[in-house]
Amino acid sequence: MxxxxxxxxxxxxxxxxxxxxxxxxxxxxxxxxxxxxxxxxxxxxxxxxxxxxxxxxxxxxxxxxxxxxxxxxxxxxxxxxxxxxxxxxxxxxxxxxxxxxxxxxxxxxxxxPGITAVSGAAASLGAPLMHDFVVISLSDLLTEWEVIKKRLYHAAAGDFVVALYNPKSMGRTTQIQEAVEILLRHRNEETPVGIVKNAKRHGEKVVVTTLGKMLKEEIDMTTVVIIGNSNTYIKNGKIITPRGYSL
Amino acid sequence: MxxxxxxxxxxxxxxxxxxxxxxxxxxxxxxxxxxxxxxxxxxxxxxxxxxxxxxxxxxxxxxxxxxxxxxxxxxxxxxxxxxxxxxxxxxxxxxxxxxxxxxxxxxxxxxxPGITAVSGAAASLGAPLMHDFVVISLSDLLTEWEVIKKRLYHAAAGDFVVALYNPKSMGRTTQIQEAVEILLRHRNEETPVGIVKNAKRHGEKVVVTTLGKMLKEEIDMTTVVIIGNSNTYIKNGKIITPRGYSL
Structure with a gap:
């Protein structure tokens, strides 16, 4: 048998x-x-x-x-x-x-496969991911913080759009501050940032702000944060990273 | 009115x-x-x-x-x-x-939103994207090649899993070679690579190979290439990037 x-x-x-x-x-x-x-x-x-x-x-x-x-x-x-x-x-x-x-x-x-958080969040923010991007989890539960910091540096220096998963939890609050510090060394304070809580599900909350101001907003484990590259702009409440078309 | x-x-x-x-x-x-x-x-x-x-x-x-x-x-x-x-x-x-x-x-x-190519390709390859990753388009139609090269360098140096969109077309064949060269400066030849043509649609073709050998494979505009990080391995034909769990 x-x-x-x-x-x-x-x-x-x-x-x-x-x-x-x-x-x-x-x-x-x-x-x-x-x-x-x-x-x-x-x-x-x-x-x-x-x-x-x-x-x-x-x-x-x-x-x-x-x-x-x-x-x-x-x-x-x-x-x-x-x-x-x-x-x-x-x-x-x-x-x-x-x-x-x-x-x-x-x-x-x-x-x-399924729609991942960064796709859902991007759709609610406008079009922040139209150019090369990185996805980084800020959770150091399974990854050493030094490895994550190194990746944040390279993401910033490479002028990637940066999507952060697991940006902050009840017991883990300093990582997002360090991430912003690293990004600010390579990008200016006016860089557009989108913060989406519960992207594309019940209780969605969308905030469009800047790298200089983002830490004032509510961020937790149900949040995805997307930080623009050096060309990203905000227009009528939407975040747009231009692809390079001439209009 | x-x-x-x-x-x-x-x-x-x-x-x-x-x-x-x-x-x-x-x-x-x-x-x-x-x-x-x-x-x-x-x-x-x-x-x-x-x-x-x-x-x-x-x-x-x-x-x-x-x-x-x-x-x-x-x-x-x-x-x-x-x-x-x-x-x-x-x-x-x-x-x-x-x-x-x-x-x-x-x-x-x-x-x-929709299922993007990298999600479809990853599902067919196993689990290559289980850790921080970058998505880079190798098309220099709208982006200067120097910018793309800089991003490839930072992706390689940051030990990100790397997903390449638009890796090669009829008239654009050298970019993927340069990309492999840049990656090989930071990762060894045995690094797992997945090449998926027509991911999750009619005519899908999945190839699991290595960074040293990938250029021998068929790559075109309908292909997504995923290159593992330094921890990625191949087992029974599947590409797995460990998340860091202890089993």
Whole structure:
């Protein structure tokens, strides 16, 4: 008898509004027997979960969730592992693959992308990302702060548009200040900055400000910060990074 | 009599497969009177266009399309301007806003995001983007090559994962070679590289190789190239950039 081979689809919910989740993810959830995810994200897709085995648990349990997903797929189950945003961008895709390889598992894995926070935030701000950009997470939970600082320097010196994920949390407040200091060494105080809380989901709050003033605004873990390059400007409340067209 | 105020929704089709286009874009297209876009992209959504005025034109006519979109919205029309991928990432969002401002137009503009090429390509490669990354376009049509080279240097020196858009075209073949040279000054030849042609659409081709060997592969304008950071590895054909979890 051949063992039934299960699978894990690691899917991206996007920002959290079902209108921003791709149909491929919708179909994967519909076809799943088991759906595993962080409680807050599971709640976002509750209408889709009837009749399914649902496993949700708390924050920072990423590895536990991945282990469960792989184990249940090994038992032949069709598992969906839920990630917010895009599972491939600071999401669950990497952890799942790392756990799978550590277990030498041969289950099938599929990654289904989602709208990542920077795309949602940019859409609400205008067009800040129209030129080369970097995405940096300011969380030093898994990365040394010195590495992040070095990247901030190169992002600033390379005149990239800079998108910051996880800019600040209750217990982590100095990183965003240092980031602004580093950027101010290479860009002037008037550089446009967009701060978007809950981008493209319930409770969205959009602030357009400047590098010199941004620290006065509310910033937390649900916020994405986008800092313009040396050509970025603000017009009628929208942030625009010109691509270089002659109009 | 008040003038009827039209609107333009700049929408992202994502990679080109309707299963990867968000419902918010689907609804915007359904509700539009006029749909404007580059011919290739218009063809991808043909089933949705019945009964609508459709305006498609050729490559490099971006500004013309934006001018038309703004003019028709000024006449009170509900216009959708189509972009591939995410309109906010090297897409039509910026050009539309620039044209609108140049015309001092007061039409409503909404940007609806899409799955950008780097998200689609990453999903097919495994999990290469799990840490800080840069997105750089190698097209020097609108940007001086010296600026792009400087950014490549900072991307390499900052140990970012590097995603290259527009890596090569029929008439532009040396930039990708220079990019590899710059990266090789900071990363070793064994650095994992993913090359994805037609990511997440018909005709997808995925190649997993290394920085030392990548130039032997087919690369063109429909290709996204993702180069790992110093921690990225290849396992069972998938590219994984570890986030830093202890397993």
């Amino acid at each position: 051949t063992k039934v081979k299960g699978r894990v689809a690691v899917v991206g919910l996007g920002p959290g509004d079902l209108d921003y989740m791709i149909p491929a993810v919708y179909k994967a959830i519909q076809g799943a027997e088991v759906v595993i995810g962080y409680k807050t994200y599971i709640d976002l897709i509750k209408p889709l979960l009837e009749g399914k085995q649902v496993i949700n648990n708390g924050m920072r349990k990423e590895i536990e969730r991945c282990q469960l997903a792989v184990e249940m797929a090994e038992e032949g189950k069709n598992v969906v592992l839920v990630s917010s945003g895009d599972p491939g961008i600071y999401g669950m895709a990497g952890a799942l693959l790392e756990v799978k390889e550590e277990k030498n598992s041969e289950i099938d894995v599929e990654i289904l | 008040t003038k009827v105020k039209g609107r333009v929704a700049v929408v992202g089709l994502g990679p080109g497969d309707l299963d990867y286009m968000i419902p918010a874009v689907y609804k915007a297209i359904q509700g539009a009177e006029v749909v404007i876009g580059y011919k290739t992209y218009i063809d991808l959504i043909k089933p949705l266009l019945e009964g609508k005025q459709v305006i498609n034109n050729g490559m490099r006519k971006e500004i013309e399309r934006c001018q038309l979109a703004v003019e028709m919205a000024e006449e009170g029309k509900n216009v959708v301007l189509v972009s591939s991928g995410d309109p906010g990432i090297y897409g039509m969002a910026g050009a539309l806003l620039e044209v609108k401002e140049e015309k001092n137009s007061e039409i409503d503009v909404e940007i609806l």
